[in-house]
Amino acid sequence: xxxxxxxxxxxxxxxxxxxxxxxxxxxxxxxxxxxxxxxxxxxxxxxxxxxxxxxxxxxxxxxxxxxxxxxxxxxxxxxxxxxxxxxxxxxxxxxxxxxxxxxxxxxxxxxxxxxxxxxxxxxxxxxxxxxxxxxxxxxxxxxxxxxxxxxxxxxxxxxxxxxxxxxxxxxxxxxxxxxxxxxxxxxxxxxxxxxxxxxxxxxxxxxxxxxxxxxxxxxxxxxxxxxxxxxxxxxxxxxxxxxxxxxxxxxxxxxxxxxxxxxxxxxxxxxxxxxxxxxxxxxxxxxxxxxxxxxxxxxxxxxxxxxxxxxxxxxxxxxx
Amino acid sequence: xxxxxxxxxxxxxxxxxxxxxxxxxxxxxxxxxxxxxxxxxxxxxxxxxxxxxxxxxxxxxxxxxxxxxxxxxxxxxxxxxxxxxxxxxxxxxxxxxxxxxxxxxxxxxxxxxxxxxxxxxxxxxxxxxxxxxxxxxxxxxxxxxxxxxxxxxxxxxxxxxxxxxxxxxxxxxxxxxxxxxxxxxxxxxxxxxxxxxxxxxxxxxxxxxxxxxxxxxxxxxxxxxxxxxxxxxxxxxxxxxxxxxxxxxxxxxxxxxxxxxxxxxxxxxxxxxxxx
Numbered sequence: 001x002x003x004x005x006x007x008x009x010x011x012x013x014x015x016x017x018x019x020x021x022x023x024x025x026x027x028x029x030x031x032x033x034x035x036x037x038x039x040x041x042x043x044x045x046x047x048x049x050x051x052x053x054x055x056x057x058x059x060x061x062x063x064x065x066x067x068x069x070x071x072x073x074x075x076x077x078x079x080x081x082x083x084x085x086x087x088x089x090x091x092x093x094x095x096x097x098x099x100x101x102x103x104x105x106x107x108x109x110x111x112x113x114x115x116x117x118x119x120x121x122x123x124x125x126x127x128x129x130x131x132x133x134x135x136x137x138x139x140x141x142x143x144x145x146x147x148x149x150x151x152x153x154x155x156x157x158x159x160x161x162x163x164x165x166x167x168x169x170x171x172x173x174x175x176x177x178x179x180x181x182x183x184x185x186x187x188x189x190x191x192x193x194x195x196x197x198x199x200x201x202x203x204x205x206x207x208x209x210x211x212x213x214x215x216x217x218x219x220x221x222x223x224x225x226x227x228x229x230x231x232x233x234x235x236x237x238x239x240x241x242x243x244x245x246x247x248x249x250x251x252x253x254x255x256x257x258x259x260x261x262x263x264x265x266x267x268x269x270x271x272x273x274x275x276x277x278x279x280x281x282x283x284x285x286x287x288x289x290x291x292x293x294x295x296x297x298x299x300x301x302x303x304x305x306x307x308x309x310x311x312x313x314x315x316x317x318x319x320x
Numbered sequence: 321x322x323x324x325x326x327x328x329x330x331x332x333x334x335x336x337x338x339x340x341x342x343x344x345x346x347x348x349x350x351x352x353x354x355x356x357x358x359x360x361x362x363x364x365x366x367x368x369x370x371x372x373x374x375x376x377x378x379x380x381x382x383x384x385x386x387x388x389x390x391x392x393x394x395x396x397x398x399x400x401x402x403x404x405x406x407x408x409x410x411x412x413x414x415x416x417x418x419x420x421x422x423x424x425x426x427x428x429x430x431x432x433x434x435x436x437x438x439x440x441x442x443x444x445x446x447x448x449x450x451x452x453x454x455x456x457x458x459x460x461x462x463x464x465x466x467x468x469x470x471x472x473x474x475x476x477x478x479x480x481x482x483x484x485x486x487x488x489x490x491x492x493x494x495x496x497x498x499x500x501x502x503x504x505x506x507x508x509x510x511x512x513x514x515x516x517x518x519x520x521x522x523x524x525x526x527x528x529x530x531x532x533x534x535x536x537x538x539x540x541x542x543x544x545x546x547x548x549x550x551x552x553x554x555x556x557x558x559x560x561x562x563x564x565x566x567x568x569x570x571x572x573x574x575x576x577x578x579x580x581x582x583x584x585x586x587x588x589x590x591x592x593x594x595x596x
Contacts, residue, residue: 113425116579116595120426127550154447154539158491159551165412165558169424173566176423180566 006247012214023207030203031196044181044188051174051181054108058171061101062164065125068094069160072132076140076148088137095129105170114170121166128159221250225257237265352569355385360395360408361483362506363430364559367527367590368578369408375586376577382570393481396422399562405571409560410525411483424562427578428587428594431543432487432555433526433535435511437518441466444537447554450492453521456499461519473501474510474522487557488523492538523555527590548592559591 007015068091075087102122109115131151139148224242231240239262242254358369365387373384388398392409396417399407413424434450436442442464452458454473462468476482478498484507489495504510507524514520515532526535526543535543538554547553567575577583584593 112579113575117426120594123549124551127552154554155552158554158556161412162551162558166426168418169413169426172418172421173423173425176421176566 006251007217008248009218009250012218012248016211016214019207019210023203027196027200027203030199044185048178048181050108050110051178054105054114055171055174055178057101057105057108058167058174061098061105062167062171064094064098064101065160065164065167068098068132069156072136072156073152076136076145076152084140091132095133098125098129109170114173117166117170117173121163121170124159124163124166128156128163131156131159218250221254225250225254228254228257228261232261232264237261237268239265352573353380353382354570355383356405356570356574357386357403358384358395358406358408359386359388359390359398359404360562361392361410361559362389363410363484363525363527364408364561365389366508367525368427368559368587371589372578372583372586375582376574379577379582380570380573382573391479391481392483392486396562399564402564405563406567406574407562409483409558409562411487411557411560413560413562422562422564423566424560425575425579426558426560426594427583428559429548429556429592430525430527430559431548431553431592432484432491432523432557433529433543434538434555435514435522435524435529435533435535437514437520438532438534439518440521440534442536444540446539447492450538451494451496454488454498454501455493455496469519472517472520473499474504474513474517474520475501476507476510477503477505483557484524488555491555491557492523525590545592556592559587 071087071091071094075084075091078084078087102118102125105118106115109118136148136151136156139145139151228240228242231238240258242258358365366389369384369387373387377383386404388404389408392407392411395404395407395409398404400420400422409424410430413422434445440461442461445464449458449464452463453471454475458464459471460468461471475488475498476484478485478501485498489498502513502520504513508528510522511524511528511530511533514522515530529535537543541547541553543553543555548556561575561578563571563575578587579595584595587593
């Protein structure tokens with residue numbers, strides 16, 4: 001209230017308009033910002049996209065690993081030497097593909113947990129790969145199919161289980177993280193909505209309060225002046241104390257009005273005393289006149305007396 | 321209403337609306353020091369967590385309010401129904417469990433070691449022989465070239481929830497069923513049982529080795545780090561930490577600690593670490 005006291009009404013109205021405009025603008029701006037921000041929750045969407053890519057690569061890797069294991073088994077059990085050689089080449093190609101998939105995955109993955117799992121899988125894969133490309137062909141070259149089969153069904157199977165387990169865990173965890181990101185996006189969206197509602201309510205409330213205070217700062221002194229005017233209209237010119245009047249137009253109006261009433265009072269009381277004086281002078285005047293009249297009457301009586309005395313003392317004189 | 325009251329009211333209204341707006345933000349912040357609970361594999365609890373938990377608390381200030389080691393199966397259930405924050409499995413996650421979508425991280429590998437008494441002349445065993453002993457097809461040490469005394473196979477309780485048994489059944493018995501065996505509750509006691517029963521044979525984490533027992537190679541391959549890491553050793557199994565959701569707050573900190581060099585060093589004392 002105090003801060004608005006010295007503002008001009010014109011400026012108050014201007015301030016009010018600006019406030020309403022600012023509030024509308026602010027609310028719109030804040031909402032746009034949050035909408036944009038959630039969209040730029042973009043980095044969350046990017047994470048999801050990256051994880052989907054990881055899952056895709058890991059799934060391809062798992063498929064290649066499965067294929068290489070099957071091919072290895074085929075190579076061991078086939079009786080045909082030419083087919084065996086062809087399958088050996090196939091394993092070579094597949095191995096290179098698996099190696100490049102591991103490289104690709106390592107580039108795609110950023111978190112420590114997944115990297116640790118990947119490194120572990122790759123280590124077991126390297127051991128698997130060595131056995132597949134060296135130990136198994138060596139056993140076959142010795143025509144020891146039993147030893148080769150034992151390798152494939154024993155050690156290689158366990159290795160396969162281990163790295164495919166790790167690759168699967170990479171996929172499963174990435175899937176869970178996608179779900180988590182999606183959930184946190186949902187939370188972020190609802191948070192932003194809440195925030196924007198809060199800002200809207202807060203902004204509107206602030207403007208309402210300030211607008212109310214401004215309105216009050218205009219209307220209160222106006223009411224005071226109005227009441228004063230009513231009293232004056234009713235003929236009451238007594239002095240009144242008006243507590244607060246600011247430096248705005250209404251404040252000045254109030255001061256002027258008070259001054260006017262004061263001057264009016266002085267004027268009226270001046271008139272009253274003058275008329276009083278006038279009354280008393282006219283009274284004196286009438287008294288004087290009265291006395292003069294009395295004096296004249298007395299003189300008239302004296303003259304009459306003198307005339308009648310003269311008439312009694314002498315015969316009537318002839319008057320021309 | 322006086323102007324001053326109006327002012328206060330206005331400030332209140334604005335303040336409350338700002339609070340509503342900011343509430344969402346506050347909930348997220350702050351470092352989470354909520355105590356954690358663990359349930360699951362005793363292999364992990366007894367050999368890793370006994371050392372890892374105090375080290376973790378010292379580093380982060382986060383405590384564990386519960387550590388219960390009642391087996392991998394129970395650990396999985398408890399983690400899924402939310403009664404434990406972190407579960408421990410000392411076996412692969414089964415296909416059935418995978419369907420339930422669980423966050424899991426391998427923190428190391430255990431070599432399931434075959435233990436016999438130090439006085440037992442046996443210095444190696446094949447998978448077929450192991451399978452024979454534990455399914456009940458081989459019952460006398462003489463069948464393996466030893467003295468003519470009956471073999472006493474020892475396992476943890478066959479209650480269907482013990483990871484050690486499951487792993488052994490899958491890898492050594494190739495999914496055949498256990499025969500007549502002596503059942504002991506805890507893995508540590510399985511090994512300790514051999515101390516007083518020289519004809520016994522048991523399998524457990526290498527960590528449970530006692531002075532009177534020895535671990536013997538399987539199929540000619542000893543349970544060394546290199547052999548476990550390369551997958552050459554038959555009876556190896558992953559040690560897995562699980563959580564119902566992608567770990568957050570203190571749970572996330574614990575997963576990170578276990579994969580950090582410090583955590584992995586603790587794992588490596590008794591097991592084979594996952595990262596090198």
